[in-house]
Amino acid sequence: MTDETPAPAPLSETPPTRQRRLRLRRQEPIDDPGRAARELFGGRLVYDSGYTRHDDTWETITLRQMARSLPASLRKTVALAWSADRAAVLVVFGAELAEGIAGAFGLLAANSAMVELFAAGPTPDRVRASFPALLAIGLAAILGQIFAGISTIAAGRLEPKVERAADEELLRCTIRVELQHMESPEFAKLLDAARSGCDSARAMLGHAVGITGAVISLIAAGGVLTVLHPVLLPMLLLIVVPHAYGTLATSRRGYASRRAWRDNERMLDQISWYLTSQHAGQELRVHAAGDHLIDKFSALSDDSEREQVRLARATAATNWVAAAASGLATGATYVVLGWLLLTSRVPLATAGTAVLAIRSGSSGLRNVVQQAARLFAETLWFDDFRTACTEAEQHATPSGGLPVPGAPAVIDVRDVTFTYPDKATPALDKVNVTIPRGSVVALVGENGSGKSTLAKVIAAVYAPDSGAVTWDGVDVRDLDRDDVYAHVGLVTQEFVRFPFTSGYNIRIGRLPTARGTDGPQAPTDLPTYDNDPVFHHAIATANADTLLPDLPQGWNTLASRSFAGGVQLSGGQWQKLALARGVYRQAALLILDEPTAALDPAAEIAAYDKVRVLADAGHTVVLISHRMASTRRADQIVVLDRGRVVESGTWDELMALDGAFRRMFDIQARELQIPSPTTPPDGTSSCTPGPEVPDARRGARPVPTPRADAEPVSEAAGGLVPPTDPAEDLS
Numbered sequence: 138m139t140d141e142t143p144a145p146a147p148l149s150e151t152p153p154t155r156q157r158r159l160r161l162r163r164q165e166p167i168d169d170p171g172r173a174a175r176e177l178f179g180g181r182l183v184y185d186s187g188y189t190r191h192d193d194t195w196e197t198i199t200l201r202q203m204a205r206s207l208p209a210s211l212r213k214t215v216a217l218a219w220s221a222d223r224a225a226v227l228v229v230f231g232a233e234l235a236e237g238i239a240g241a242f243g244l245l246a247a248n249s250a251m252v253e254l255f256a257a258g259p260t261p262d263r264v265r266a267s268f269p270a271l272l273a274i275g276l277a278a279i280l281g282q283i284f285a286g287i288s289t290i291a292a293g294r295l296e297p298k299v300e301r302a303a304d305e306e307l308l309r310c311t312i313r314v315e316l317q318h319m320e321s322p323e324f325a326k327l328l329d330a331a332r333s334g335c336d337s338a339r340a341m342l343g344h345a346v347g348i349t350g351a352v353i354s355l356i357a358a359g360g361v362l363t364v365l366h367p368v369l370l371p372m373l374l375l376i377v378v379p380h381a382y383g384t385l386a387t388s389r390r391g392y393a394s395r396r397a398w399r400d401n402e403r404m405l406d407q408i409s410w411y412l413t414s415q416h417a418g419q420e421l422r423v424h425a426a427g428d429h430l431i432d433k434f435s436a437l438s439d440d441s442e443r444e445q446v447r448l449a450r451a452t453a454a455t456n457w458v459a460a461a462a463s464g465l466a467t468g469a470t471y472v473v474l475g476w477l478l479l480t481s482r483v484p485l486a487t488a489g490t491a492v493l494a495i496r497s498g499s500s501g502l503r504n505v506v507q508q509a510a511r512l513f514a515e516t517l518w519f520d521d522f523r524t525a526c527t528e529a530e531q532h533a534t535p536s537g538g539l540p541v542p543g544a545p546a547v548i549d550v551r552d553v554t555f556t557y558p559d560k561a562t563p564a565l566d567k568v569n570v571t572i573p574r575g576s577v578v579a580l581v582g583e584n585g586s587g588k589s590t591l592a593k594v595i596a597a598v599y600a601p602d603s604g605a606v607t608w609d610g611v612d613v614r615d616l617d618r619d620d621v622y623a624h625v626g627l628v629t630q631e632f633v634r635f636p637f638t639s640g641y642n643i644r645i646g647r648l649p650t651a652r653g654t655d656g657p658q659a660p661t662d663l664p665t666y667d668n669d670p671v672f673h674h675a676i677a678t679a680n681a682d683t684l685l686p687d688l689p690q691g692w693n694t695l696a697s698r699s700f701a702g703g704v705q706l707s708g709g710q711w712q713k714l715a716l717a718r719g720v721y722r723q724a725a726l727l728i729l730d731e732p733t734a735a736l737d738p739a740a741e742i743a744a745y746d747k748v749r750v751l752a753d754a755g756h757t758v759v760l761i762s763h764r765m766a767s768t769r770r771a772d773q774i775v776v777l778d779r780g781r782v783v784e785s786g787t788w789d790e791l792m793a794l795d796g797a798f799r800r801m802f803d804i805q806a807r808e809l810q811i812p813s814p815t816t817p818p819d820g821t822s823s824c825t826p827g828p829e830v831p832d833a834r835r836g837a838r839p840v841p842t843p844r845a846d847a848e849p850v851s852e853a854a855g856g857l858v859p860p861t862d863p864a865e866d867l868s
């Protein structure tokens with residue numbers, strides 16, 4: 138470093154940190170994330186998901202807002218519960234009402250008992266006279282508890298039903314949403330929020346029951362007070378209103394603070410997870426980054442502790458103010474009560490009952506405020522759940538349409554243009570590809586050139602903005618989508634590693650319940666892999682039988698180390714399972730998006746050989762690969778560049794063309810020191826010629842002929858009949 142170069146200011150001395158210390162001293166919430174957070178995460182670690190959608194509700198909610206929204210929230214809860222279990226709703230309401238009435242009855246009995254006890258005469262006589270009233274108090278208390286228990290049982294029956302109904306509704310409507318909409322960031326966030334909304338359905342019920350009970354006991358206490366003396370009723374309000382404000386203020390402050398320190402906790406969780414995980418263990422040790430991260434953990438923990446201390450002090454201060462206000466009101470109430478006593482407006486016994494009623498009433502109202510605030514927040518999440526379901530229905534995969542008579546002889550991509558919603562330039566731009574049955578079409582091109590997008594359009598997962606994908610001349614949009622999907626098998630780059638058994642990870646490609654498939658077992662059967670020829674065909678094709686030595690329970694071994702008895706599979710082993718899943722589907726059109734990226738060289742070569750065998754058996758294969766050599770046995774190679782088809786033709790034709798494909802091949806060949814095929818001046822090469830393609834030039838739309846040697850595909854629901862002896866066919 139030269140003298141002129143200014144030394145970077147130490148992060149700890151930057152202005153935001155000084156400001157932060159001041160804020161801490163003044164007990165204000167920390168809004169500067171601190172040095173460790175900035176260095177590691179670039180600032181606070183805030184979820185960009187729907188789970189934080191209503192985070193500021195508690196901080197902004199007012200008593201008036203809550204009171205206004207309460208009837209609507211209660212209405213929604215009752216409607217939800219009513220649709221789940223009417224009888225349970227009636228029992229809950231009846232039990233809450235009965236509990237409230239028992240409470241009021243108990244207060245009146247207490248009044249009678251006090252009248253007797255404060256009456257003139259010898260003490261034994263007064264006690265004896267008060268006996269029936271004392272019995273009535275006991276009876277009211279017992280009945281109150283019995284009714285509370287009945288309400289709890291009925292609510293316990295109702296709550297899981299409500300939650301399950303919401304969960305299932307969300308799952309059913311989400312699984313039908315078109316992927317294009319599913320991938321939009323806004324819908325993804327709404328869906329996150331909707332998941333919370335399902336939990337909220339249950340919580341809303343709990344709060345609604347709590348509010349009902351509290352309101353009923355409040356009315357009972359208010360009624361008793363009014364009977365004793367009308368002036369006592371406003372006194373009750375005087376006590377509870379400051380309490381209500383205090384409760385709300387404390388909760389709001391607590392929530393705001395927790396929100397601030399929750400970001401901190403999230404950062405701590407992230408660091409501690411990586412410090413203790415096997416996944417990062419190797420790098421952290423070799424790079425000696427562990428101690429550094431522990432220091433950051435310490436710094437963030439300091440911040441977290443400071444924030445929690447600040448919160449405790451602030452909460453105590455708010456509670457003191459609220460309690461002081463409420464205490465003043467209570468004092469005033471007792472002064473009024475004393476005045477009523479002194480002026481003989483109420484007898485001493487009534488004053489005693491009034492004290493009890495005021496206590497029970499004020500606790501009821503406090504309860505109402507707390508529960509109503511929670512109900513308000515939960516209702517927001519629940520509304521998201523409803524919005525998500527409505528939006529999901531609006532963007533559901535259309536049902537109906539023309540039936541797909543069988544495996545298509547030709548799939549045609551015509552002038553297809555497709556732009557992702559958040560992108561300015563199209564991912565596919567006037568793309569034309571013709572895919573005859575029984576052929577292997579390889580899509581190649583640089584990263585981001587549009588290969589996976591084109592595969593999704595071919596699989597009818599995305600609908601083109603313009604142009605069309607046709608199956609035997611019929612636009613896919615006019616076909617029954619479930620029928621179309623019954624003919625498609627997909628092995629994506631990011632195939633799913635389900636935490637199920639390794640066998641089920643394959644079987645999920647073609648479950649008996651799936652429409653259009655004729656799975657080997659009835660849904661109630663336990664999987665028996667031994668006598669499932671399709672399963673054995675799939676594992677042989679994907680070379681997945683090599684996994685068996687690592688599967689202690691065979692195909693019933695759980696493929697997840699997170700659970701007891703589960704195993705950890707390697708990346709390549711998982712890829713074999715995914716490939717087997719795709720083959721097990723027995724689909725007419727098989728899309729393989731980089732299906733061998735994690736395989737060893739021998740397994741990779743075997744996999745490409747099997748792809749050829751599948752095509753020769755009548756499957757149509759769309760293969761995406763970055764390894765140019767792997768496309769050698771494809772019938773057609775389509776080269777994409779920034780969403781456009783720049784070359785297409787057979788291997789020989791593209792090598793002879795000496796364009797983009799040849800350049801990509803030569804780069805890889807140089808790296809691996811593979812001799813490049815010699816291209817004679819007439820443009821033909823020494824490679825085995827593929828089926829004749831009439832026009833192979835830059836950007837041209839080739840029209841390959843359907844393979845004459847392709848075996849007929851079983852027309853039954855798009856499934857291909859497996860070879861009787863897989864080994865025979867695959868050897």
Ligand SMILES: Nc1ncnc2c1ncn2[C@@H]1O[C@H](COP(=O)(O)OP(=O)(O)OP(=O)(O)O)[C@@H](O)[C@H]1O
Pocket residue numbers: 320557558559560564582583584585586587588589590591
């Ligand atoms: N879900 C998405 N949302 C927005 N843009 C996307 C999405 N998926 C892909 N893209 C963009 O579309 C373009 C084409 O992507 P695509 O995944 O089809 O390329 P690819 O050729 O398969 O790339 P790779 O070889 O890296 O797998 C890229 O610019 C990519 O950033």
